Amino acid sequence: MELVNLNFKELRRRKNMTQQEFADFLDIKRANVGAYEEGRAKPNFDVLTQLSEEFDLTLDALITKEISVMTERELEMHGRFDSTGKKLRVLSITVDEEENENIELVPVKAAAGYLSGYSDPEYIQDLPRFRLPMLPTGTYRAFEIKGDSMLPLQPGSIVIGEYVQNWEDLKDGHTYVILSQEDGVVYKRVFNRENGKPTITCQSDNPSYPPFEVHAKDILEIWKAKLFISQAEPKSNTSVSQGEMMKMLQKLQQQVMELKEN
Numbered sequence: 414m415e416l417v418n419l420n421f422k423e424l425r426r427r428k429n430m431t432q433q434e435f436a437d438f439l440d441i442k443r444a445n446v447g448a449y450e451e452g453r454a455k456p457n458f459d460v461l462t463q464l465s466e467e468f469d470l471t472l473d474a475l476i477t478k479e480i481s482v483m484t485e486r487e488l489e490m491h492g493r494f495d496s497t498g499k500k501l502r503v504l505s506i507t508v509d510e511e512e513n514e515n516i517e518l519v520p521v522k523a524a525a526g527y528l529s530g531y532s533d534p535e536y537i538q539d540l541p542r543f544r545l546p547m548l549p550t551g552t553y554r555a556f557e558i559k560g561d562s563m564l565p566l567q568p569g570s571i572v573i574g575e576y577v578q579n580w581e582d583l584k585d586g587h588t589y590v591i592l593s594q595e596d597g598v599v600y601k602r603v604f605n606r607e608n609g610k611p612t613i614t615c616q617s618d619n620p621s622y623p624p625f626e627v628h629a630k631d632i633l634e635i636w637k638a639k640l641f642i643s644q645a646e647p648k649s650n651t652s653v654s655q656g657e658m659m660k661m662l663q664k665l666q667q668q669v670m671e672l673k674e675n
Contacts, residue, residue: 415452416476416477416479417475417476418449418450418451418456419481420480420481421446421450421456421464422449422450423480424468424480425446425450432447433446439460439463441460457508457512458506458508458512461475461476471578471579472504504552505533505534505536506537506552507537507538507540507542509544514553515544516542516543516555517537518541518543518555518571519540519554519555520557521557521558521569524556524559524598525597527592527597527598528592528594528597528598528633543555545640548573548639551575551576552576553573553574553575553576553636554573554574554576554636555571555572555573555574556571556572556590556598556600557569557571558570558572558600561619562617562618562622563600563601563618564618565618566618566643567643569643570641570642570645571641571642571643572588572590572638572640573638573640573641573642574590574636574637574638574639575636575639576635577589577636577637584603585605586603587637587638588600588601588637588638589601589603589635590634590635591627591634591635591636592632592634593632593633594631595631599615601615601616602616602618603616604616604624611629612629613627615627
């Protein structure tokens, strides 16, 4: 049985409700409650959203943590509130006819609109969307990259990121798509996560671009890079210039002459 099913039953137990009472509480059928608790089906997004709101838990905690063994401190850390008391929003997503989550694509031309529409379900619904069955369970979004700040990743490449609920979970040296009030959508390598400051340092792989800091309060979304799609053909690292080739030939000719003389 998956964790989300165990958590569903645990939350009903904490409400001290029967299956019928919990079904009425969530406005679903009692048969669905039984199916969820027995592992014959998984709660859909609407039900998970209700649980998240009613019990002040993140969707990530409902899906990936075993609530029954979590301490009060752990429950607080995975609550829908950050360290400043600011309430965390529930992420807008789309699903297919079988309730599987889609991957929404944010093209370059839509990046500016995404800053204002990222929390609008209607805006998210209008984005192009697709599915990649080989990805593990999670919530993903795809972003088209512009510019050359992350070379050798070419402009126009697609970065598919997995949603990160808490920005404090970022890992030094890893790459993320970050949505912030000040900088909009950026794809960068993150550093300085252990300096104790409420900021992250974003660095480009192209040394021509200087690093910059983003304050925690300005962060709206974070997506950990998981997969890359590019139409550009990879450049060979073994290619040499014409000048380098001439030098190699001259050196080889010199070695041959020395061998003949010996």
